[in-house]
Structures are given as C-alpha cells and as structure tokens.
Amino acid sequence: MQEIQYKTFSLKTHKKNWHLKSPNVCQFELTFKCGLHCKHCYTDCYNRLGSTRDELGTKEVKFILDKIHNAGVIWLCFTGGDPLTRKDFLEIYAYAKNKGFIVTVFTNAYSMTEGIADYLKKSPPFVIEITLNAVTQGLYEKISQVKGSFEKAMAGIKLITQRRLPIKIKTQVIKDNFAELGRIREFVEKLGLNFRPSVFLQARLDGNLMPSSLRISAQEVLSLNGKKGAIKDDCGLLSPALASQPANNLFQCAIGGGDGVHIDPYGNLFPCICIREPKINVLKENVEQARNKILTWVREKTFTINSKCKTCSIRNNCSSCPGKALLETGSLERPVEWFCELAKADHLYKCQ
Numbered sequence: 001m002q003e004i005q006y007k008t009f010s011l012k013t014h015k016k017n018w019h020l021k022s023p024n025v026c027q028f029e030l031t032f033k034c035g036l037h038c039k040h041c042y043t044d045c046y047n048r049l050g051s052t053r054d055e056l057g058t059k060e061v062k063f064i065l066d067k068i069h070n071a072g073v074i075w076l077c078f079t080g081g082d083p084l085t086r087k088d089f090l091e092i093y094a095y096a097k098n099k100g101f102i103v104t105v106f107t108n109a110y111s112m113t114e115g116i117a118d119y120l121k122k123s124p125p126f127v128i129e130i131t132l133n134a135v136t137q138g139l140y141e142k143i144s145q146v147k148g149s150f151e152k153a154m155a156g157i158k159l160i161t162q163r164r165l166p167i168k169i170k171t172q173v174i175k176d177n178f179a180e181l182g183r184i185r186e187f188v189e190k191l192g193l194n195f196r197p198s199v200f201l202q203a204r205l206d207g208n209l210m211p212s213s214l215r216i217s218a219q220e221v222l223s224l225n226g227k228k229g230a231i232k233d234d235c236g237l238l239s240p241a242l243a244s245q246p247a248n249n250l251f252q253c254a255i256g257g258g259d260g261v262h263i264d265p266y267g268n269l270f271p272c273i274c275i276r277e278p279k280i281n282v283l284k285e286n287v288e289q290a291r292n293k294i295l296t297w298v299r300e301k302t303f304t305i306n307s308k309c310k311t312c313s314i315r316n317n318c319s320s321c322p323g324k325a326l327l328e329t330g331s332l333e334r335p336v337e338w339f340c341e342l343a344k345a346d347h348l349y350k351c352q
C-alpha cells in the first residue's frame, strides 16, 4: 500500500470534501458536564443536573456517529464540558475509532483515570488537547472554583504524559493568570510541548458577561505576541468558500465554509459554538439536509442595522464576529468593544 504524509492526506481530503460539499470535521459536545467550574467558561451555565440529565444516551450518540460518518466526516473532536466525565466515554470513543474517525479529545485532565489512559495507550487518539490555566494550586483553584482540582488535574496530565500519548496543552489567558504565564510556559516547554495561549473569551451561552470581564487589555495582548501583533482567533479565519463574500454579508468567517458541523449534547446541529439557533436535531433529521439548512441561514444573513462593522476597513483583521456579538450584546450585528479596541491597537501597532 502506498503511504502518504498526513499533511498531504489532510489537504487532499479537505479539498475533495469541499468539492463534494461534504463536511470534513465534527465538533461533538458529548456533555456540558465538567468537574470544574472555571470563571471564564462559556458553557458552565449548563454544567448542572437540570441541563445534563436530558443529554444523549450511548445508543443515541452511536446513532449520530453513524450518521455523520455517512455524511463524510473524518475528523471528529469530542468536546464539552469535559467528555471524560461521561461514564460511557470509552465505549463511545472505541465506537468512533472503530468507524475510522480521526479522533481528538478536548479535556482538562481532571477526570482522567488509569483505566481511560491505559485504553488510550492501546488505541491512541489523534491528539488530546488539555487546557491548563495555572501551575500553582492557589491560582488553579481560584480559576477552576473547585477545591482539590489542581492535584487531580496534574495527576491526569501525568497519566497521559507517562504513556507518551499525543498531547497539546493550551492556556486560556485571563486577568487572573496573566502574571503566571511565564511559569505555565516553563511547565509546558519542559514537557517538550509548545506554549499555546489564547486570549479570546466569549460571554456565557446564557448571556452572562463574567467571562468577558476577565479579558486582559489590548496592550497586554500585543505584549504577548511581540512583533507579530495580535493573535487572530482561529475560528475567525476566512474560509476559502467565503473569501470573496460581499461586505454586506454578516458572516465572513469559517462558519459558512461548509467544512464542519457542530453537534450539542442533545443531538442538535447548530451554526457555531456561540450561535445555538437555528438548531436541527439530527436524531430525527438527515445530517446533510440539516447542515444545508444551517448553511443557507448563515449565507443569507446580511446587516440590517447601520453597524460600524459593515464598512470597517480592518474587519478582516478583527476577531469580533456575529457569534461573540450575539452572546455579548444580544445582536449578531453589533461590534464587541474589546475586540474593536484590540483590532485598532493591533492595526496601529503594525503600521508603526
């Protein structure tokens, strides 16, 4: 059999599916449950029994995995909440791997156990992406708001690194941990990994603005990335399919590219992590049809108010977007002032 490099395979598959208008990637929120209650978490409003008890059962998750597989999805990311908090996580994971998905797992490592780690060693994921926001107990638990969580999360990371599983560590930068970033970097680099800070926060899914209040200043963001200027939010990158969108179109980001699908813990397909309506339940509906309806909604959205974003000359370099705006302002069209300040500071900085 001819071997090809992963990069070549990835590019070829993405191009093929763009051509076929099939999705490549699925972000599947297996649960909103999480052992932590991070101050900045945008899903924590649903990390309670009232919300999690109606989440999909094992059979239903498998049924949806069959459907997205048939629809063409290859890259599957289990996210949450923390997917490891599900009692049936390994059963779901094994099912996905057996179907041939390339599986990524997002976790905080708090709920990692020897049993899970040993299984992952036998059948490794593409990567485990761990969020680590502090390396000292006091700060970790100030952010996670759970006593005893530091020791458990560090033990979870150890279970993963001891087995040499593929990992990435990412850090959510907030006001609280800004002074500890050097120590986090040191910890991550000692593991032979790249330090990956993200400064982007969105309000909670119920509109609570607590996460937004924890953002660092624009100048602090610029200081983090040195001469390269501000970091652009990944999900705000222009998709190939949208690169030539008219300025009046609301969405200029990857959302409308048709490359990925998002599924929530109840089986709903929805536009993106910040935009949960319209939603279509794929337990009942065909995935392709659901996705097409969502994409049509996205592509037809135009500005209806005189938003300053509509004619903004630096819009392509700004990480404000309809999703973050919706959560923060209640409107898809309004600018989010923090991102506005950041884009302007970055622009000035680059023009100096």
Ligand code: SF4
Residues within 6 Å of the ligand: 034, 035, 036, 037, 038, 040, 041, 042, 043, 044, 080, 081, 082, 107, 108, 131
């Ligand atoms: S670890 Fe992630 S999902 Fe869990 S509370 Fe923190 S930010 Fe939310």
Ligand code: SF4
Residues within 6 Å of the ligand: 235, 236, 237, 253, 254, 255, 272, 273, 274, 275, 321, 322, 323, 324
């Ligand atoms: S609307 Fe915002 S949050 Fe949603 S995909 Fe686009 S950039 Fe990301």
Ligand code: SF4
Residues within 6 Å of the ligand: 308, 309, 310, 312, 313, 314, 315, 318, 319, 320, 335, 336, 339, 340, 341, 343, 344
């Ligand atoms: S938020 Fe500000 S910088 Fe960003 S597109 Fe809107 S007006 Fe431009």
